[in-house]
Amino acid sequence: MKADRALVLHLGVLAVLLALHFTAPAYHHTNIARIMVLAIYAMGYNIAFGYTGLLSLGHALLFGAGLYGAGLLVYHADASAPVAIIAGLLAGGAMALAVGLLALRTAGVAFMIVTLMFAQAGYLTVLYFGSYTRGDEGIVIPRAARMLWGLDLSDDNTRYLIALALFATALLANLALAQSRFGRIMVAMRENEERSRMLGFNPFTVKLTALIVSGLYSGLSGAAYGLMFGYVGASLASVQYSILPLLYVLLGGAGTVLGPFLGALLMFYLIDYASAVTDAHQFVTGAALVLLILFAPKGILGTLRARGLKWLP
Amino acid sequence: MDFGPFLLLALMEGLVTAAVLALTASGLSLAFGIMRVVNVAHGAFFMLGAVLAWFVSQWVPGPAALSFAAALVICPLIVGGIAALADTVVLKRLNYEPEATIVATIGLLYILEQAALSFFGPDARPVPAPLNFRIQLPWFGYSGYKLMVVVGAALVLLAVWLILRHTKAGLVMRATQIDRDTARAFGINVDRVYAGVFAMGAGLAAIAAVLIVPIQQAHYLMGGDPLLLSFIVVIIGGLGSLRGTLVAALLIGLSDGVISTFFAPTLAKIIATLVVALVLVFRPQGLFGTRAA
Numbered sequence: 001m002k003a004d005r006a007l008v009l010h011l012g013v014l015a016v017l018l019a020l021h022f023t024a025p026a027y028h029h030t031n032i033a034r035i036m037v038l039a040i041y042a043m044g045y046n047i048a049f050g051y052t053g054l055l056s057l058g059h060a061l062l063f064g065a066g067l068y069g070a071g072l073l074v075y076h077a078d079a080s081a082p083v084a085i086i087a088g089l090l091a092g093g094a095m096a097l098a099v100g101l102l103a104l105r106t107a108g109v110a111f112m113i114v115t116l117m118f119a120q121a122g123y124l125t126v127l128y129f130g131s132y133t134r135g136d137e138g139i140v141i142p143r144a145a146r147m148l149w150g151l152d153l154s155d156d157n158t159r160y161l162i163a164l165a166l167f168a169t170a171l172l173a174n175l176a177l178a179q180s181r182f183g184r185i186m187v188a189m190r191e192n193e194e195r196s197r198m199l200g201f202n203p204f205t206v207k208l209t210a211l212i213v214s215g216l217y218s219g220l221s222g223a224a225y226g227l228m229f230g231y232v233g234a235s236l237a238s239v240q241y242s243i244l245p246l247l248y249v250l251l252g253g254a255g256t257v258l259g260p261f262l263g264a265l266l267m268f269y270l271i272d273y274a275s276a277v278t279d280a281h282q283f284v285t286g287a288a289l290v291l292l293i294l295f296a297p298k299g300i301l302g303t304l305r306a307r308g309l310k311w312l313p
Numbered sequence: 314m315d316f317g318p319f320l321l322l323a324l325m326e327g328l329v330t331a332a333v334l335a336l337t338a339s340g341l342s343l344a345f346g347i348m349r350v351v352n353v354a355h356g357a358f359f360m361l362g363a364v365l366a367w368f369v370s371q372w373v374p375g376p377a378a379l380s381f382a383a384a385l386v387i388c389p390l391i392v393g394g395i396a397a398l399a400d401t402v403v404l405k406r407l408n409y410e411p412e413a414t415i416v417a418t419i420g421l422l423y424i425l426e427q428a429a430l431s432f433f434g435p436d437a438r439p440v441p442a443p444l445n446f447r448i449q450l451p452w453f454g455y456s457g458y459k460l461m462v463v464v465g466a467a468l469v470l471l472a473v474w475l476i477l478r479h480t481k482a483g484l485v486m487r488a489t490q491i492d493r494d495t496a497r498a499f500g501i502n503v504d505r506v507y508a509g510v511f512a513m514g515a516g517l518a519a520i521a522a523v524l525i526v527p528i529q530q531a532h533y534l535m536g537g538d539p540l541l542l543s544f545i546v547v548i549i550g551g552l553g554s555l556r557g558t559l560v561a562a563l564l565i566g567l568s569d570g571v572i573s574t575f576f577a578p579t580l581a582k583i584i585a586t587l588v589v590a591l592v593l594v595f596r597p598q599g600l601f602g603t604r605a606a
Contacts, residue, residue, distance in 0.1 A: 055412050055415070102594050103590075106593055106597060108411055108412075109351050109411050109415070110593050112412075112415055113548065113593060114590045114593050114594060116544075117545075117586045117587070117590040118586075118587075118590050121587050121590070124579055124582050124583045124586070125583055128577070128580060128583060246419075280431055282424075282426055282430070283423065283424055283427040283428070283431075285420075285423050286419075286420040286422065286426075287420065288420070289416055289417065289419055289420030289423065290403055290417050290424070293407065293413050293420070294406060294407065297413065
């Protein structure tokens with residue numbers, strides 16, 4: 001019964017998103033497509049941070065791996081969109097494996113700084129090889145290269161539906177992961193690493209696996225973002241993009257399946273509406289971070305779960 | 314120019330970088346050593362110092378030296394005040410829990426940068442140097458002010474060392490660092506020590522910024538590089554070890570000067586960040602530190 005209730009809730013959310021495809025005004029239609037792609041990234045971040053307790057400050061490296069893995073293939077090798085998306089997904093996972101092998105030797109504060117440093121080195125590398133990546137200016141992916149099995153990714157309607165399909169896959173996979181045995185082991189690792197080790201689980205393997213899954217999500221999101229919105233630039237691999245998923249996850253609720261999406265949705269519109277009043281949108285981000293960590297460290301869904309909705313995965 | 318003088322120039326430039334870096338990084342190191350707080354907003358405090366120095370130079374009439382002296386006093390006080398406020402209002406309530414404080418200081422960083430952008434604007438603005446003379450070496454002339462920066466930074470660092478080693482306040486800080494609970498049992502107001510240390514760390518960054526701003530203009534995003542470099546220095550020197558921080562600042566500053574003169578600065582930064590990450594992975598206590606991170 002427990003699993004069913006959760007499944008119904010998540011399918012319901014997906015149904016609402018499908019309904020929005022037909023009803024939402026053009027402006028929000030585009031926004032929601034973007035939010036769904038970013039939510040995949042945030043879900044990936046949540047698998048590392050929310051479930052496994054790995055606070056990374058360098059996920060932009062994984063997002064960037066997907067973004068450039070896909071973007072450079074399309075731009076320099078004329079790869080087709082499906083190949084590029086799969087390449088981006090794998091690039092994210094491979095980058096997570098490489099970072100994890102080194103960074104997971106540390107924990108706590110050192111882990112945060114090491115991931116931050118790796119991401120910074122990655123960002124600078126993108127700038128350094130500006131002749132291939134076009135650095136800050138970025139690559140604009142031509143429309144002809146944004147075709148997915150005959151579907152035009154630059155078309156608003158197709159883009160929304162593809163984004164929804166990717167988001168739905170990612171969300172349901174995340175739900176399955178959270179309810180699986182491995183999902184519970186990840187949480188055990190977060191709650192008490194020593195005790196889990198005593199029970200026979202290898203913390204390093206569990207964390208590395210979680211990080212790789214997180215990298216696959218981030219890479220997929222990066223690749224999809226580049227191809228759908230036609231732009232691959234260094235700013236998308238900067239520190240800012242390491243902080244964004246952290247913010248989304250904190251707002252929506254760390255360690256909840258729907259939290260990353262809810263956080264991305266609310267934060268996106270909060271900044272959007274704030275921009276109408278003031279151009280100080282960095283202030284909104286900063287204040288949101290400080291207020292959340294002070295008053296609601298569990299986020300919205302985390303708080304709801306603590307207040308009675310115990311079945312929320 | 315021949316290789317020899319060119320290298321000398323690179324080393325002198327590196328020395329200026331090292332001096333400013335040592336000041337900034339010792340602020341970060343102080344907060345980490347005593348409070349165990351990794352302050353991501355440290356670069357923003359640095360930037361704030363430079364931006365405030367520009368405002369002071371606009372408001373204080375008279376010769377550049379006078380407004381510079383005023384900035385050297387006013388900026389660290391204001392920045393320190395803001396830091397103390399942030400500590401009392403935010404960090405203390407988080408109980409200095411490492412992950413929470415990092416998130417909170419990231420938020421603080423955004424807020425401060427936005428404040429600078431809103432009140433100071435997106436342009437880089439110059440601040441006049443307090444003195445204007447050149448030292449003529451056989452091969453090239455060199456700005457006398459830059460040498461003054463090195464001397465000034467050394468004096469401030471000496472003062473910090475004297476305060477920590479030879480005053481009651483320094484004793485209290487060191488006691489708090491070694492054992493917070495015992496210090497509290499001896500009647501030390503740990504909350505006040507923490508606020509003071511956090512303010513002092515931020516103030517050091519502000520002094521460094523005031524010193525460097527006549528050479529490098531004030532800009533609302535100028536805090537990124539000092540933050541990154543300070544992290545590098547503090548980690549290589551051993552988290553929380555002030556002596557290690559100084560040695561590492563000298564090492565990084567000089568090699569940064571040499572590498573960026575002869576190679577691309579971006580490459581220098583890539584190498585430095587990777588080295589740091591690897592140092593943290595394989596030698597978490599730093600190259601000179603003895604304590605575990």
